[in-house]
Amino acid sequence: MAEKKNTSYPKEKINxxxxxxxxxxAVKQFSTSGYSNIKRWSAAMSEEELIKEIKNVxxxxxxxxxxxxxxxxxxxxxxxxxxxxxxxxxxxxxxxATKSGIAVFNAPYSxxxxxxxxxxxxxxxxxxxxxxxxxxxxxxxxxxxxxxxxELRGKTMGIVGYGNIGSQVSVLAESLGMxxxxxxxxxxxxxxxxxxxxxxxxxxxxxxxxxxxxxxLPGTKNLINKSNLKYFKKGAVLINYARGEVVDLKxxxxxxxxxxxxxxxxxxxxxxxxKNGDAFSTPLQGVSNVLLTPHIGGSTQEAQNNIGMDxxxxxxxxxxxxxxxxxHTIPALALPPQEGAHRILHIHQNVPGxxxxxxxxxxxxxxxxxxxYLKTNEEIGYVVLDIDKGISKNALELLKKVKHTIKVRILx
Numbered sequence: 001m002a003e004k005k006n007t008s009y010p011k012e013k014i015n016x017x018x019x020x021x022x023x024x025x026a027v028k029q030f031s032t033s034g035y036s037n038i039k040r041w042s043a044a045m046s047e048e049e050l051i052k053e054i055k056n057v058x059x060x061x062x063x064x065x066x067x068x069x070x071x072x073x074x075x076x077x078x079x080x081x082x083x084x085x086x087x088x089x090x091x092x093x094x095x096x097a098t099k100s101g102i103a104v105f106n107a108p109y110s111x112x113x114x115x116x117x118x119x120x121x122x123x124x125x126x127x128x129x130x131x132x133x134x135x136x137x138x139x140x141x142x143x144x145x146x147x148x149x150x151e152l153r154g155k156t157m158g159i160v161g162y163g164n165i166g167s168q169v170s171v172l173a174e175s176l177g178m179x180x181x182x183x184x185x186x187x188x189x190x191x192x193x194x195x196x197x198x199x200x201x202x203x204x205x206x207x208x209x210x211x212x213x214x215x216x217l218p219g220t221k222n223l224i225n226k227s228n229l230k231y232f233k234k235g236a237v238l239i240n241y242a243r244g245e246v247v248d249l250k251x252x253x254x255x256x257x258x259x260x261x262x263x264x265x266x267x268x269x270x271x272x273x274x275k276n277g278d279a280f281s282t283p284l285q286g287v288s289n290v291l292l293t294p295h296i297g298g299s300t301q302e303a304q305n306n307i308g309m310d311x312x313x314x315x316x317x318x319x320x321x322x323x324x325x326x327x328h329t330i331p332a333l334a335l336p337p338q339e340g341a342h343r344i345l346h347i348h349q350n351v352p353g354x355x356x357x358x359x360x361x362x363x364x365x366x367x368x369x370x371x372x373y374l375k376t377n378e379e380i381g382y383v384v385l386d387i388d389k390g391i392s393k394n395a396l397e398l399l400k401k402v403k404h405t406i407k408v409r410i411l412x
Contacts, residue, residue: 011035014319015056015078020044020063022085023308029316030059043275051075059315061085064295065274070096080409081318081327083311087111087298089328090216098329098379101347101406105314105326109164110306111298115213115241116168118297120176122265123152123209126237131263131289148235148262150208153177158207160200160223161242162188166213170194181206204231209239216243226251235262237289241297244268253283256290263289267297322384322411324375331375331382338386341370343411344395346383349404350376357402358383367395380406 011034018026019041027038044065045053054060054076061083062068068082073096082092084106097104125131127150136143157173159166159182170180170191180194183203190196197203200223204210210232214220224238225248232238238261240247247266255261266284272295273280284290298307317323321337322345324330330347337343348354355374362369362385371386387395399408 012037014058015039016059016061017041017053017057018061019066020085022061022063023304025305025308026061026083026085026312029309029312033316033320047072054079059083059319061311061315062091064088064091066091068092068097073097073100073102076100076102080407081105081315083315085304085307085311088215092328094328095379098377099406101330101380103318103324103327103330105311105318106328107307107310110310111300111303112164112168114300114303115165115297116172118267119165119169119211119239119241120152120172122239122291123157123173123211123237125291126239126263126265126289127152127155127209129263129289131291152209155179155208156181156206158182158197158203158210159194159213160184160203160210161213161215162190162194163213165241166211167191169211169213178209201228201231204228204236205233207236208233209237211239212242212246214242214246216245221245222248224248224252226254229255229260232261234260237261237263237265239265241265241267244270244272249283253287256284256287263291265291265293267293268295320411324382330380331377333373333375333382333384335371335373335384338371340389341386342389342395344385344387344399345407345409345411346385346399346402346405347407348381348383348402349406350379350381351404354381354402354404355383358385358399361398361402362387362395365394365398367398 014035014037016030016035016038021042030038047067047069050072054072056078058078058080060079064086068091070093079102081103086106087108089104089106092104094104129149133143153176156179159169162182162184166182173180174192181197181203182194183197183200223246229251252264256264269282284292314326322343323334325332325334368388369385370388373384375382396408396410
């Protein structure tokens with residue numbers, strides 16, 4: 001069966017807005033498919049700016065700085081989907097997006113390798129005391145000294161959070177001859193010779209390098225704090241490329257200055273500037289053997305290209321085919337095209353009786369259903385209907401009148 005590529009709506013009337021210098025790969029997916037009304041913006045937008053801009057936008061692409069609030073979503077009269085061209089979706093009010101029937105996609109795996117490689121690179125820099133020697137060399141001082149400088153081989157890498165990034169760090173660390181232990185709140189299958197630690201305290205006590213790869217949740221706020229910093233091995237180093245709220249930076253500074261910890265690499269912070277060039281401050285500035293980077297863990301050309309292709313493909317498939325796989329808000333449906341039919345997408349509140357209303361309404365009006373697919377989550381239901389072309393002219397208007405309807409659109 002030939003795959004359908006045409007839609008029932010004029011592509012030049014679909015408004016696409018990409019913010020925050022989203023990769024060219026994302027733009028190409030749409031422009032080569034006939035979507036010409038694509039607006040690009042180099043920076044994030046404030047809530048006020050976005051409310052003014054979003055009224056007629058159908059597809060929105062953002063990275064991590066643009067905050068999608070309930071007020072923004074209320075102003076988005078035509079918005080079908082949001083693409084978060086990054087790992088997380090915490091910048092989007094998912095509850096409001098779900099209730100509005102707006103699909104939200106992201107790229108949870110696309111920059112995994114970039115972050116994992118930087119963890120290994122930072123580990124080497126820290127255990128070799130490269131930062132202090134680099135600073136001295138720039139100041140015209142010669143510090144050829146092996147004191148306090150070590151190899152990674154034979155050391156223990158402690159990984160807190162053994163998900164997509166943590167597990168890849170595990171593989172890379174072991175390939176360098178490190179022993180790997182990990183701690184995760186969920187049961188995870190170890191890769192290679194890695195071993196599971198039952199308690200965070202146990203991991204901290206035996207690790208020479210501790211790297212964090214956990215989400216930002218109430219339970220992970222200040223996960224590394226004054227109380228458990230005392231469990232770290234003397235001279236161990238800490239790496240945080242996870243979320244800014246995970247480490248108590250003031251407590252970390254004290255441990256570093258007291259000589260309890262040997263160094264730290266921090267890429268994420270509780271507060272971060274909105275754009276390049278803005279002033280930035282952290283308690284760790286000026287502390288010896290501390291590597292500070294501006295949230296660049298996943299900022300490689302390869303990662304950005306992969307993210308661009310991944311998220312744009314999800315947006316494209318939802319827009320053109322109704323495929324919602326990977327969405328955080330719309331129940332996941334992936335379905336083949338139906339020849340000789342109009343396809344209608346119906347999003348409704350997940351309450352009893354809606355499907356019965358849909359079927360009875362169409363049946364009473366002699367609308368023949370050739371195919372029907374339904375998936376629900378706690379808030380909403382997503383149904384895809386393939387309707388006989390010959391008798392489906394009024395099906396869209398009929399479905400709009402079904403009680404508890406949120407959104408309806410003809411796909412083709």
